[in-house]
Amino acid sequence: MMVAESCGRGDGTINHHKLTSLAEAIAGLVQDGAKIVLGAALENAVPFAATHELIRQGRRDLNMIAPISDISTDMLIGAGCVAEVTGAWVGNVSGGMGHNFRRAAENGQPHPIKINDYSNFTIGMAFFAGAYGLPYIPVKTILGSDILKSNKNIRLDKDPFTGEPVALVPALKPDVAFLVVQRADKFGNSHIWGSTGLTQEASIAANKIIVLADEIVEPEVIASDPSRVLIPGFGVDAVCHVPAACHPAPLIGRWQRDNAFFHNYHKETREPGDFDRWCDEWVRDLPDHAAYRAKLGGQLEELRILGDAPSAPANYATE
Amino acid sequence: MMVAESCGRGDGTINHHKLTSLAEAIAGLVQDGAKIVLGAALENAVPFAATHELIRQGRRDLNMIAPISDISTDMLIGAGCVAEVTGAWVGNVSGGMGHNFRRAAENGQPHPIKINDYSNFTIGMAFFAGAYGLPYIPVKTILGSDILKSNKNIRLDKDPFTGEPVALVPALKPDVAFLVVQRADKFGNSHIWGSTGLTQEASIAANKIIVLADEIVEPEVIASDPSRVLIPGFGVDAVCHVPAACHPAPLIGRWQRDNAFFHNYHKETREPGDFDRWCDEWVRDLPDHAAYRAKLGGQLEELRILGDAPSAPANYATE
């Protein structure tokens, strides 16, 4: 979404489609050193296709911001793309620890990283404040935690109404947010369903939004249900049609979780050299996500959801 | 929604249906002096049926909390039910001023009222804080407004990070929230679509929730689309099946706005005696909302939405 500074006249993008390749979107919108949200839905709808493309394009010094990132952040650390990690949890939900994250934090390999600790609710409040123009949010849920010692951005203060302790969480404003949606039109209007974690707040807080759509549909499909729109299409900067962009994470109604893939990643990235081999095979040696899908082949097809459990219709008729 | 104090064990209400008449719900859950949210969606889905029932049951000293209440609050003031008005706007969107509101504020007729001024965004933040356990929210959108002088609850302070001025809006926790939904099951699970104003935040902030459902459906209908649930059914205390509870306000996909009714109310309540006559005819002399609907007769039927503009389905299948 555009920031105030870019609120100039005549950007005129709404009636111009924003469909582009993921490679072009990242080349155009993501700088070295950027603050990136790569999925904020927790363990579903993780934009792994963007993780791969950031590695392929060799972005450096990124600040990865997310409540929980599963192995996406671990991959980017291993590939040398990350300077800071801002969030509540980094690892491998299926396999345990993230080896690259540990190596970086414990031994500075492949390079040191700075860690900005948050709890899930406090990073939610930081995004909420960033999205809706609030300078900070006073919370109680982080009181007593040493996160107040490790993260100097959060300030312990007194509630001026009651004198009781509160922790002030300042607004977080990412540079770019990537999100995976079930369907979008070419103008950036989209539908998301299932649990969304912090997708709405993190995206609206961001300066730029890149949508990875599992399916591109006619604008009428999205317009048939404006209450299923989570972020406004007029704030979206690029729409990329990337089926299964979430793999190996699930996408509700579209793709099952590839649990074996997470386990294999855990086994196959135990040593730094292991990770490099894994990363060559699954990311660097592939030109794009279509090649990744082709390499997965039948393994991916088995995860495709073929059943139908449709929502009851909502009627928007006016008379 | 239940407050922490009522978080005792074994309330066991979930598998017991909560269907009741509106008269019983109000008799059991609304005390004199209560802080009430009677619709928070602004000009749609206003629970007028509850407005009428509060008048019929003669509730007194209510604090009516809402961003914009159209003529609902004006009726309650005229009927002598209200001690305080907390919100951003009271009047008649179609007709202009609310005569009862003016009489009460200007001349103390039928009795004086205390007015707690908010802007729409600041009352939104007050509900948000109340809903999600934040003591207050710092905002900039009310700076420079004399609302900071008229509402002593909002405190001007300095942002401790920057030293810049901020207004601290404390949490608002209503006692009871009424809301109109398009469909609900007998356990209080419901679907809402169209714009929702502050419905979610105001309801979750409230101690008790009373749902006025335009239609009662099987639980499977609601469960088919858990992302269309705006407030959790497990927090709902009573479900009342009241078709057209919103009349004369609209309900998306169900009922059009009865603009003539708003205009007539404006004309027919100009003097205190006028309002009493209006209120006898449309509220006090009718036993319940079914009688109100019967009195409206064909006028109501003309507002019923018969067309079909269905949302595109969302698939929740898992394999």
Place this chain on the structure above:
Amino acid sequence: MHDYSTQELMIIAAARQIADGERIFVGMRLPITAYGVARLTHAPNAVGLFESGVARYEPADGMLYTMCDGPNQLGAAWTTGLIQIMGLLSGGRVHAGFIGGAEVDKFGNINTSYIGDIDDPKVKLPGSGGAPDIAAMAERLVIIINHQKHRLVEKVDFVTSPGFLDGGDARTQAGLPGGGPAVIITDRAILQPHGPNNEFHLASIHPGHTLEEVVQNTGWDLKSMPDVGETPPPSKDEMDALHHIDKEGFWRS
């Protein structure tokens, strides 16, 4: 007489305040009609925002009494909550907003709350709605009001929605972002802030009205901008767009 009404001229003047691609808090009645005209003429990519929780690319197809009516929601870009829509404003992402009021003063402060004393008001007005938030946070504010001496006043009794407050840099001192009121469009003239004090000056006079009349109907000592002239009358394209929207001639008289 002209081939347009005063209200039609005001709508066209308001439409000219909307640039292409902008996000605008539209409101109802005159401003929403102005938004429709702008969309059909020079601003096909403007997005309309409604504080109840609606964003639209196209103006509604059908009569609206309120922003919450069905036609404003069918086919919308987004139907959501108030916080999501007004949060765009708070986040500094809204270019302009339209608001009216009972009173506006020479620094563009608007009163929609109390005439007289707060504790014993002569008139209790309906209140603020979202106007303070819009006035505080939009890049610029467009004020629409009828030009009468008791409406354009030296100093409002109550600042519901802040303009330049006491003038000069008072607005900035109060911690307010947003550019403040950019224009007052009345049924007689257009006023704009001018000079370091940010006092509203006469910018143009509507055809058929006179300087003397405008000054006499203003509650402060109204000064003129250096290049004050006549408000440009509606073009044929503008009037065609307006008539396309206002098929029943609601604004024609």
Place this chain on the structure above:
Amino acid sequence: MHDYSTQELMIIAAARQIADGERIFVGMRLPITAYGVARLTHAPNAVGLFESGVARYEPADGMLYTMCDGPNQLGAAWTTGLIQIMGLLSGGRVHAGFIGGAEVDKFGNINTSYIGDIDDPKVKLPGSGGAPDIAAMAERLVIIINHQKHRLVEKVDFVTSPGFLDGGDARTQAGLPGGGPAVIITDRAILQPHGPNNEFHLASIHPGHTLEEVVQNTGWDLKSMPDVGETPPPSKDEMDALHHIDKEGFWRS
């Protein structure tokens, strides 16, 4: 040997911590299985909450690797955002939460962040997730951990999720609402806070284990509650419920 495994006993012990009608932060693996057992036995109206934005009446039908998997969302009571679900916690509306950790100390403080120094950690653990929020705000906290000397420690290196902090009323002094940790369930015993210092004491020993073994595997000088006894073994109903959920015997060994 018994006709139940240690893990099965732990699940049953955890299930007993859930009362009917309660709202519970469930988490994955052992706790979600415990929630399923509670639902099928004494707590048919318990509601399960998942911080990604899910609330369920019935446990998921299908294998879950994460709370975000499809089976946890199909037929849910609510699929929404993190703020809506964790906000219930912050708002004081959640009865209990289950969490695990790498280390817990005698005051029930939990570390899932850093072993060793923050700036040069020996081990960097994955981090907090929502555990601090749950530990701070739930009415009571149930801690599940394996009973080893390096896991039950005198003092954790880093308080990710607060228990009673330095003991006594330190938790209240820190401004924390919520009742704090109510129980530690291990593979050898059950511990509960006791006395004015809120130090965790031995409450019961699992069948087949000894006091000496438990004390030796605890990193602080573990004292016993006055009425310490044997953890009640699973009932037939409880085991039937567990086997109904764990058809493949995942927890049986």
